[in-house]
Amino acid sequence: MESEFSVGEILPNERDLAARFGVARATLRQALEQLELEGRLQRRRGVGTTVAPPRVGVAVGTEQHAWPGSADDVWQPADCTLAVPPATVAQALESGRDDAVHTVRRSRVTHGQPVAAELLYVPRESVPGLTAIDAPSGPARARAVLRELQHLELEGQESAVELGSARAGEAKELDRLPGAPVLVVTTRYIAEGRAAALSVATYRADTCRLTFGDTGGVVVHQDPERRAS
Amino acid sequence: MESEFSVGEILPNERDLAARFGVARATLRQALEQLELEGRLQRRRGVGTTVAPPRVGVAVGTEQHAWPGSADDVWQPADCTLAVPPATVAQALESGRDDAVHTVRRSRVTHGQPVAAELLYVPRESVPGLTAIDAPSGPARARAVLRELQHLELEGQESAVELGSARAGEAKELDRLPGAPVLVVTTRYIAEGRAAALSVATYRADTCRLTFGDTGGVVVHQDPERRAS
Structure with missing residues (x-):
């Protein structure tokens, strides 16, 4: 996923992403949560999910x-x-x-x-x-x-x-x-x-x-x- | 929730919990995730969600x-x-x-x-x-x-x-x-x-x-x- 999107880019919604990667929405959501814990994605108020810059x-x-x-x-x-x-x-x-x-x-x-x-x-x-x-x-x-x-x-x-x-x-x-x-x-x-x-x-x-x-x-x-x- | 359940106790499933507290399942799930991050609940393989002991x-x-x-x-x-x-x-x-x-x-x-x-x-x-x-x-x-x-x-x-x-x-x-x-x-x-x-x-x-x-x-x-x- 990191290779497809660049830092700061807003990700498509869950349904579109699930379709794009050919996975169930539950699987996708789990993957998104894991990537958020690892600091690779950020969920932001009023913005959506974006690709995170490296941690400081x-x-x-x-x-x-x-x-x-x-x-x-x-x-x-x-x-x-x-x-x-x-x-x-x-x-x-x-x-x-x-x-x-x-x-x-x-x-x-x-x-x-x-x-x-x-x-x-x-x-x-x-x-x-x-x-x-x-x-x-x-x-x-x-x-x-x-x-x-x-x-x-x-x-x-x-x-x-x-x-x-x-x-x-x-x-x-x-x-x-x-x-x-x-x-x-x-x-x-x-x-x-x-x-x-x-x-x-x-x-x-x-x-x-x-x-x-x-x-x-x-x-x-x-x-x-x-x-x- | 801490006052209703004791350490090690296995929580009822999400639907029953949501009914018990009179909240939507999405709200309940969010609360459970928050409590897990705070170390108050543990999700364990093959066991379910239990009340966590204090962190070591x-x-x-x-x-x-x-x-x-x-x-x-x-x-x-x-x-x-x-x-x-x-x-x-x-x-x-x-x-x-x-x-x-x-x-x-x-x-x-x-x-x-x-x-x-x-x-x-x-x-x-x-x-x-x-x-x-x-x-x-x-x-x-x-x-x-x-x-x-x-x-x-x-x-x-x-x-x-x-x-x-x-x-x-x-x-x-x-x-x-x-x-x-x-x-x-x-x-x-x-x-x-x-x-x-x-x-x-x-x-x-x-x-x-x-x-x-x-x-x-x-x-x-x-x-x-x-x-x-």
Whole structure:
């Protein structure tokens, strides 16, 4: 199918495609879903199914021991609120169930395209100097929280990656359909022997491959075994 | 749906479920696909759709600067062949297009369940002492290749994670249906200033969350934002 269509081209509808390849529609649909998981096709809101460009490598965790919001951070702060987080976030932060935490919403854009949305949870004890700042919400408040966070000494961080599906709000932010596959990266930042912040970031699985490593600058080529077969 | 069914329970068929929740079958199917991506449901060969247990955290890349096959390696070698790799693998290894490389096939089992399948590509110049060993293939040969690899000094490694779908062979090895979502982890090992080995590992996305980090032993709780909502 890749040889018949070019990148960005909109595919004919399922019925026409099934006829073209001489397969049943159920078989065709399964093949399309598989190609979407592999990042070769994209289903886009109001556009249809198109042939996907190669995935973009997105560095995750290469900048070890750097707080969110530090000088070379690639995320754009969008908002900040003070609210009681979901119970599992409170648990991961080892904070009380009813303790409000600062919730910073940020987004990440690569090559002009939204690739990820993040919620960063920061307990109040991680940013004790914050009360002096006036902005109650919005990007200014988000920047203030991130700035205050830098005052702690970061002792370690750890991440987990798993598959998820885009919620309605995220989907809109990521320019995807709800339910689209995303890679969920959870990162816990440790300072003063405790969890000082927790990030839950959602990356578009169709356009992103997440890169980790200690030899920054070397590019691992895309999905070698799979592309070749 | 989680509150109505328990872990391991087999769900009724789509028609009955749609009737039970009073939704159209297309809506139901979309919801089931979304829950499968989120790891809450599993579709299993010959079983049907069941409620999934929580995902298992699988450490990836915590053991920095360790060659595959080193003492505490979690992978089981299954086979080894000498063959020309796919073109993109040759490219990533910066080897000649027609150079045969050792291809070690390994599998990873956690809690008695297969969680990953790996192909490890090792150029012949990375294991110059290998000719002395007799076994032409099989696990003994795989162990010999891994053992020889330890003689090089590992200078760095880097990984990439992306979404893929299980090929027929992999699917069988992972006890999944073909096309099931997998997390593909590509790792390049650097020694003597060049790519000394390339690993392409395929993890079951339904049961695994991949963990990265420098504070081993601390557990990030599962998908906090999503579980809570």
